[in-house]
Amino acid sequence: MAYWGYLHAVFFQRVFVGWRDFMNLLSEIKGRFLPALAGLSGDVAALLDMIRPAQDAKFGDFQANFAMPLAKQLGRAPRDVAAEVIGRLQIADLCEVPEIAGPGFINLRVRTDVLASRLSQIAFDDRLGVAAVAQPRNVVVDFSSPNVAKPMHVGHLRSTVIGDSICRTLRFAGHSVTSDNHIGDWGTQFGMIIYGYRHFRDESSWQASAVGELARLYKLVNQLSDYHASVALLPTMQQNLEDSRQKLKQLQDGPDDERKKKLLTTMRKGLAAAESELQSAQEKVDRIRQSPALLAAAEAHPDIARRAREETAKLHAGDAENTALWNQFMPVCLAALQQIYTRLKIGFDLTLGESWFNPFLAGVVESLQQQGLATLSEGALCVFLEGSTAPFIVRKTDGAYTYATTDLATIQYRRDQLAAQEVLYVVDSRQSEHFQQLFATARLWGCGDMSLKHVSFGTVMGSDGRPYKTRAGDTVGLESLLDEAILRARRIVDENDDRREQPLLSAEERGRVAEIVGLGAVKY
Structure with a gap:
């Protein structure tokens, strides 16, 4: 019986006739209770709101929880009130005999023949009985958005899969959806790559795998930049650490009081x-x-970080040589990304990267200044927001624009050109503060009529407990991950089919099943 009860719950809660029919059934049950409650309370509507889907299948499909508050009004025992309501209730054609549980809960289980009838009605309905929304919205879903100059790794997978799932769900619900892959094709990484290409390029590696060589150059320039920054910071960090240890020791040796324990913990x-x-x-x-x-490379390039930033600024300013290199890099980078998307069967309506919005950035900054939202601070142009400790920088001291500037231009475009009513950003939780500042600035800027939401998710961590970063050099390439998933699935398919006296699947069929199972396991 427990097994059949579980199956009933699965059918009802997961496979049943869709959310529309589920809500219709709840409304129908409430309608049956309306005459049964008449004359017992002056606020029957409030009691009907206490009829809800059961939280646990062992309590049935729906549960009426109004007997206890109604009993207080009537000065009677809750179970007696529940029994009287059931005696008045006409619901035998829809539900099995209602049960009274605990102090007076009324448990309702939908009849199996009713479920069967409803299921048969939707058996040949492509929408499974789910009606399209009455008021569809124009929604832009911004997801995946990798940096194009670096191979995609497992850390990029969640945004890509979650975003695609959201698009499919919203489209099925009847909304007008635009999927946009706002690729990183114009940021600081290109200054690093341009600098690395000019000074560290291995021509044979470039010819063999352009994307692989660009990733190596990006990692190398980052390593050298981090080295110089760390060398400069180490003495200060060591001194600050020693000072902190001395302060901690002084506090430990000092007199005890109510604040000491909290201060020690902090x-x-x-x-x-x-x-x-x-x-x-x-x-x-x-x-x-x-x-x-x-x-040797670090000693030969002591100011590599500054010079890489200068390359970025030159690219943004339209420097002919840097633009030519960017145009050389982009086709191979985009082809590598598309190869991954094709394997995952994920597509986009738009792929408007950061570079596409570059012509609009000066106008964004000018508009912010005209409205009195952006002010100079130590050479950088910033928006200062109430409640935020850090400024929202829209132009750096070297004149280069930031992700913030591009994101504001993107919001403006989506409002004016795509007529978006809602924009969803599917990005991991580390970017929460950025989006809080972005949305607050956009509202002040005049985009308050749009709904802007950050769909956050947990970060994919490496074995060291830290987020994956391409520059660290220890990431799992997404292409390799997909290959491995299909290989493992193929082993299982082969083992299962080979156990049979007469295998059922051809080599081609085994390969097709392995790809479906392997890719599906990685995606979902």
């Missing part, structure tokens, strides 16, 4: 964070110094 946490940061910086320095080739 200082120990701060000390642990400082130790971790110092260790990370030291590891970056040691990694370079342990490699003669990397150390």
Whole structure:
């Protein structure tokens, strides 16, 4: 019986006739209770609102929880009130005999023949009985959005799959949906890659795999930049850490009071964070110094971070040589991304990257200044928002624009050109503060009529407990992950089919099943 009860719950809660019919059935049940409650209360509507889907299948499909408050009004026992209501209730054609549980809950289970009838009605309905929304909205879903100059890794997978699922769900519901892959094709990584291409390019590697070589160059320039920054910061970090240890010791040796325990906890946490940061910086320095080739490169390029930023600024300013390199990089980068999307069977209505919005960025900044929203601060142009400790920078001190500027231009385009009523950003939770500032600025800027939402999700972590980063060099390539998933699925398919006296599947069929299962396992 428990097994059949479980099946009933699965059919009713997961496979039943869709949300529309589910809600219709709830409305129908409430309608049956209306005459049964007449004359027992002056506010029958409030009692009907207490009829809800059961939270646990063992209590049936629906549960009426009004007997207890109604009993207080009538000065009677709740179970007696529940019994009287059931005696008045005409519901035998829809539900099995109602049950009274606990202090007076009324449990309702929909009859099996009713379920069968409703299921048969939708058996040949492509929409499974789910009606399209009465008021469809124009929704833009911004997802995936990788940096094009780097191979996609497993960390990019969640946004891509979640965003595609949201698009499919919203379209099925009847909304007008535009999927947009706002690729990173114009940011600081291109300054790093341009600098790396000019100074560190391995021509044979470039010819063999352009995207692989660009990823290597990006990682190398980042490593060298981090090395110089860490070398400069280490003395200060070490001194700050020693000062913190001394303060902690003084507090430990001092008199006890009510605040001491909390202060000790706070200082120990701060000390642990400082130790971790110092260790990370030291590891970056040691990694370079342990490699003669990397150390020689670092010593030959002491101001690499600044010069890479200058390359970015030159690209944004329209420098002919940097633009030519960018045009050389882009086709191979986009082809590599498309190969992944094709395998995952994920497509986009638009792929408007950061570069596409570059012509509009100066206008965005000018508009912000005219409205008095952006002001200069230490050479950078910033929006200062109430409740935010950090400024929202829209133009750096070197004149380069930021992701914030591009995101504002994107919102403006989606409002004016796509007539978007709602924009969903499917990005991991680390970007929450950025989106809070972005949305707040957009509202002040005049885009308050749009609904802007950050659909956040957890970050994919590496074995060290830290987020995957291409520049760290330890990421799992998405192409390799998909290959491995299909290979493992194929082993299982082969093992299962080979156990039969007479295998049922051809090699081609096994391969097709393995691809469906492998890719499906990775995606969902």
